[in-house]
Amino acid sequence: MFKKEIIALLLAGGQGSRLGVLTKKAAKPAVLFGGKYRIIDFSLSNCVNSGIDTVGVLTQYQPLKLNNHIGIGKPWDMDRMDGGVTILSPFMKESSGEWYKGTANAISQNIDYVDKMAPKYVIILSGDHIYKMDYSEMLAFHIKNNAEATISVIDVPYDEASRYGIMNTDQNGRIFEFEEKPKNPKSTLASMGVYIFTWEVLREYLLRDEQLESSDHDFGKDVIPTMLAEDRSLWAYKFVGYWKDVGTIQAFWESNMDLVSRVPEFNLYDQQWKTYTPNPVKPPHYVASSGSITTSIVAEGCMIYGQVRNSVLFPGVYVGRNTVIDNSIIMSNAHINENCRLDHCIIGENAVFGNNVIVGKGDNIPNEHKPAIYNSGITVVGEGAEVPEGAVIGKNVMVDLHARREDFCSIEVPSGSSIYNGGVCE
Amino acid sequence: MTNTMGLILSGWKKPELKELSYIRSVSAIPFGGKYRAIDFILSNMVNSGIKNVGVLTQYSFRSLMDHLGSGKEWDLDRRYDGLFVFPPSLSEDEKGWYRGSADAMYNNLSFLKRSNEEYVIISHGNSIFKMQFDEMLNYHISVNADITMAYRRMFDYSPDELSRLGILEVDENNRIIDLQEKPLHPQSDLGSIGVYMIRRKLLISLLEECIAHGEYDLVKDILIKKLDKLGVYGYEFKGYWRNISSVQTYYKCSMDMLNPEIREELFFKNGKIYTKVKDEAPAKYNAEANVRNCIVADGCFIEGTVENSVLFRGVTIAKGAVVKNSIVMQGAVIEEGAVIEYTILDKNVIMTKGKYLKGESDYPFVVGKNSVV
Numbered sequence: 001m002f003k004k005e006i007i008a009l010l011l012a013g014g015q016g017s018r019l020g021v022l023t024k025k026a027a028k029p030a031v032l033f034g035g036k037y038r039i040i041d042f043s044l045s046n047c048v049n050s051g052i053d054t055v056g057v058l059t060q061y062q063p064l065k066l067n068n069h070i071g072i073g074k075p076w077d078m079d080r081m082d083g084g085v086t087i088l089s090p091f092m093k094e095s096s097g098e099w100y101k102g103t104a105n106a107i108s109q110n111i112d113y114v115d116k117m118a119p120k121y122v123i124i125l126s127g128d129h130i131y132k133m134d135y136s137e138m139l140a141f142h143i144k145n146n147a148e149a150t151i152s153v154i155d156v157p158y159d160e161a162s163r164y165g166i167m168n169t170d171q172n173g174r175i176f177e178f179e180e181k182p183k184n185p186k187s188t189l190a191s192m193g194v195y196i197f198t199w200e201v202l203r204e205y206l207l208r209d210e211q212l213e214s215s216d217h218d219f220g221k222d223v224i225p226t227m228l229a230e231d232r233s234l235w236a237y238k239f240v241g242y243w244k245d246v247g248t249i250q251a252f253w254e255s256n257m258d259l260v261s262r263v264p265e266f267n268l269y270d271q272q273w274k275t276y277t278p279n280p281v282k283p284p285h286y287v288a289s290s291g292s293i294t295t296s297i298v299a300e301g302c303m304i305y306g307q308v309r310n311s312v313l314f315p316g317v318y319v320g321r322n323t324v325i326d327n328s329i330i331m332s333n334a335h336i337n338e339n340c341r342l343d344h345c346i347i348g349e350n351a352v353f354g355n356n357v358i359v360g361k362g363d364n365i366p367n368e369h370k371p372a373i374y375n376s377g378i379t380v381v382g383e384g385a386e387v388p389e390g391a392v393i394g395k396n397v398m399v400d401l402h403a404r405r406e407d408f409c410s411i412e413v414p415s416g417s418s419i420y421n422g423g424v425c426e
Numbered sequence: 427m428t429n430t431m432g433l434i435l436s437g438w439k440k441p442e443l444k445e446l447s448y449i450r451s452v453s454a455i456p457f458g459g460k461y462r463a464i465d466f467i468l469s470n471m472v473n474s475g476i477k478n479v480g481v482l483t484q485y486s487f488r489s490l491m492d493h494l495g496s497g498k499e500w501d502l503d504r505r506y507d508g509l510f511v512f513p514p515s516l517s518e519d520e521k522g523w524y525r526g527s528a529d530a531m532y533n534n535l536s537f538l539k540r541s542n543e544e545y546v547i548i549s550h551g552n553s554i555f556k557m558q559f560d561e562m563l564n565y566h567i568s569v570n571a572d573i574t575m576a577y578r579r580m581f582d583y584s585p586d587e588l589s590r591l592g593i594l595e596v597d598e599n600n601r602i603i604d605l606q607e608k609p610l611h612p613q614s615d616l617g618s619i620g621v622y623m624i625r626r627k628l629l630i631s632l633l634e635e636c637i638a639h640g641e642y643d644l645v646k647d648i649l650i651k652k653l654d655k656l657g658v659y660g661y662e663f664k665g666y667w668r669n670i671s672s673v674q675t676y677y678k679c680s681m682d683m684l685n686p687e688i689r690e691e692l693f694f695k696n697g698k699i700y701t702k703v704k705d706e707a708p709a710k711y712n713a714e715a716n717v718r719n720c721i722v723a724d725g726c727f728i729e730g731t732v733e734n735s736v737l738f739r740g741v742t743i744a745k746g747a748v749v750k751n752s753i754v755m756q757g758a759v760i761e762e763g764a765v766i767e768y769t770i771l772d773k774n775v776i777m778t779k780g781k782y783l784k785g786e787s788d789y790p791f792v793v794g795k796n797s798v799v
Contacts, residue, residue, distance in 0.1 A: 035708035036724075075705075260710070268707035269725070279703045283693040284459035284723035284737070286686070294715050299708035300460075300724050303686075313708070 004083065004119040006139055006196070008052050009110070010043055011103055012127035013060030018248045020373040021382040021398055022346070023062075029127030030065040031252070032331050032349070034259055034268060035297045035312050037277045038069055039246065040127040044085075045275045048076045050135035052123070054083030056113050058106045060090060060099060075276045088113060105217035108206040119199055124219065126193040130255055130266065131243040132273055138196055138237045147235040148201040149227060151175065152194035154239050164190030165220045167236045175234040178224050189236055192243060195219060201232065242266040250376035253346060256312045256329050260295050268297075280315040280332070290321050306338075320355070331383075344395070345379040354389030354405075362394035365416035374398055374416075385419075427475035427560055431507075431543040431626070434467055435527050435644075436483045436490060436551040442672035445772060445794035451483055453551030454490040455670055456755050456773070458683050458692075459723040459738050462493050463670055464551040465701045466692075471547065472500045473697030474559040478507035480537050481551070482530040484523065487513050493702050500700045510537060526642030532633045538626060546629050548644070550620040554679050555667040556692050556699075557621070562661050566623045572656040573628075573649065575602060576621040578663045585612065590671055592618035592645060596660045605650050605658075616660070619667050622649075666691055677770065677790045680736050680753050684719055706739050714745055730760065738773075747777070751787065769793065 016028025023031060029040035040057075047055050055078065059066055066087075072078075073085030088110050090099050100106035107114075107124065114122060121142065123135055133152070142150040153167050161182075167189045168177040179185065205223055209215050215222045227234060242265045246252040258264055268275060282301025287293060291304040298308070301316040306323030313319075314331045320338035328342050331349045336342065340353055343360035347353075359379055367374035374380065374396040381387065382401035388408050393399075394415030400407070403421045413419065437452035446455055453464040464481070471479055479502060483490055490511075496502075497509030512534045514523050524530035531538070531548075538546070545566070547559055557576070566574040577594055580587075593612045595604040605618070622644075624632075632648050641647035649658065666688050668679040682688050693699055706725030711717070716731040725740035730747035738756040743749060747760040750767045757774040760766065764777040768785035771777070772795040781799050785791030793799060 262712055269710070269727070274705050275707070276705050279705070281698045281700055283683075283689065283699070284721045284739075285709070286684075286689065286721050287717045287719065288686075289719040291718070293711045293717060295711060295713045297708040297710045298722070 006121040007054040007119045010057045010125045015061045026065040027061045036299045041277045102217035103219045124195040142196045148233045150196040150235045152192045153189040153236045156190045161185035169236045347381045348383035350384045353387045356390045359393045362415040367396045430545040432471040432476045432479040433548045434481045434551045450489040461701045469699045480510045527644040529642040532637045548622040552670045571659040573658045574623040580615045580617040588612040602658045
């Protein structure tokens with residue numbers, strides 16, 4: 001009988017805490033990206049385009065949006081009789097229940113799922129990167145080298161190498177050493193968090209790892225080093241192309257902005273390698289006589305009466321007359337009224353702006369409460385927030401999810417301050 | 427409305443649509459940037475709660491079949507009922523081509539007979555409108571009508587346009603006392619919008635009677651002839667309604683989509699309009715783009731000037747190209763410096779560098795599918 005050669009396990013439970021208010025109510029893979037997608041769409045579409053039709057999606061942190069988004073997998077053609085997409089959330093066992101404690105533990109807890117599918121190989125993915133990769137080529141590499149584990153790596157600049165897990169290999173690509181965030185990296189091949197394992201081998205290591213009290217149950221920290229120590233056949237597969245971890249507000253903003261450049265490094269318009277996502281049921285967007293759009297990408301259902309430059313607009317955004325939007329990301333169904341000026345900001349879904357609002361004015365002062373998150377000059381307005389008429393908002397400001405007009409103690413919101421939902425004015 | 431089923435007559439030959447309908451059924455004409463004409467009536471039915479819809483096709487139905495598929499997009503891929511498409515079939519006792527709308531329904535009588543719904547809504551597939559049928563059904567029941575026809579005051583139609591419609595007269599109880607199909611000199615501005623409500627069993631017996639008399643047309647041979655014998659009532663529809671029957675009406679109706687009020691009524695109020703999904707990325711505008719008063723679908727790539735126009739999915743407008751008062755269908759490419767005005771470009775047309783085409787507002791120029799200019 002036909003047997004599955006490979007299935008994918010997609011780790012989608014990460015919080016992505018450095019994305020601040022964008023991941024307060026959604027896991028990082030569920031964050032909107034690129035005018036109509038969610039971050040997980042890129043990994044899922046890679047699976048479809050690589051011929052993988054069975055994907056287990058492991059969720060944990062705030063899974064509602066993710067579950068909703070994936071549904072039965074129709075947009076990715078994964079509503080299959082045999083295989084398709086399965087959401088794997090932590091569950092109760094006979095004696096106790098527990099959360100996924102690490103990447104390896106998450107897979108260990110779902111050994112039954114993989115056994116049922118009985119594949120020869122598994123590919124482990126993380127759902128929080130923007131890239132296009134043909135996993136079937138990586139699998140061919142794995143098979144050719146008779147590998148037990150293949151780790152996809154990308155060449156990173158030397159000064160950034162100490163932020164990644166670095167693979168040291170011989171000239172054929174066989175890995176002899178793995179260093180997690182080394183101070184003095186010996187190579188610049190960074191792990192992309194994409195692993196192919198021969199399932200039989202991985203299964204054994206997972207079971208052993210579970211028995212170790214001292215283990216963090218993490219692929220990078222525990223499983224891979226153990227395999228190396230026991231001289232198993234581990235290979236590094238070099239990936240060349242666009243690969244971005246959109247882990248911070250600045251990185252998220254930048255990689256969205258990459259899409260509006262004249263010849264984007266990351267091409268969404270490739271008919272041979274489409275990115276799939278549920279399509280909103282909306283008519284084409286409308287640009288009024290008073291409106292104009294330059295150097296931007298704009299999704300369906302938008303209504304543009306003002307000016308949009310250097311920006312990414314998701315479906316159903318309304319831009320009122322005399323409003324000017326620059327260098328910004330405006331998410332689905334946000335409503336920006338008339339005569340506003342928005343610069344360098346990220347506006348969440350369904351946010352509503354009154355008339356005459358200004359965003360992005362003033363000095364670049366890091367956020368008072370979360371300077372590590374909001375520090376690059378970008379102001380972030382959470383999903384469903386209401387911004388009162390005439391508000392003047394500075395840089396690095398955070399407006400909470402569903403903040404109400406009353407939560408603005410003053411319409412002057414200087415750079416670096418925060419507006420909380422239900423916040424108390426001093 | 428689980429007690430009502432739908433029948434869509436997807437259209438007979440319309441030579442007035444020229445190149446636009448040579449290759450496709452009129453119901454499959456691309457419209458409004460991403461739709462096909464039939465999406466409107468199908469969505470109206472689905473939004474009214476109808477779950478059993480038959481589509482009767484005749485000419486060039488390949489693109490229509492391709493578009494409808496299993497009915498997934500309209501939520502009509504059901505275990506029971508759902509979407510049924512009936513092209514003409516050549517079996518021993520059947521004569522092949524449908525000879526008229528009544529003949530088409532008669533040839534698929536078994537579909538009507540095995541359905542369970544009490545009522546049937548019959549409609550054309552080439553009208554652009556948003557209508558909820560629940561109210562019409564309530565009206566149909568309240569006046570105890572045999573047949574209810576929806577009509578509209580065609581105040582915004584020219585006499586010439588009126589003469590392409592079924593024109594009716596009603597008495598003070600809204601009973602239809604006269605009905606003329608495409609009269610040369612219309613006596614009123616009450617035009618039929620081609621939507622009929624009837625009890626399923628009555629429809630079956632009327633069809634059997636009609637065919638037994640050697641007649642084939644729903645309007646001419648059933649409705650007009652039975653005005654005296656049956657209770658045929660009019661139901662006034664007050665919204666936007668346009669029928670795509672010629673290049674001129676197609677152009678005019680497409681340009682109506684630039685009107686925010688009409689767009690609001692059609693696409694945002696009382697349910698959505700569903701269509702076949704294409705996975706296109708959002709439209710991309712480069713620095714030179716100059717776009718005013720347009721509707722633009724996903725997957726477009728714009729570096730030129732576009733005014734008062736409708737751009738379908740995946741259209742490319744190169745630098746220095748100018749598109750004014752035009753309709754550009756899916757996948758068309760306007761190369762550098764090319765100019766079109768009052769022109770309808772069908773799918774995948776390529777306007778090569780520097781070429782110029784201009785029609786008139788009342789006589790737009792049509793370029794057939796896959797042409798290279």
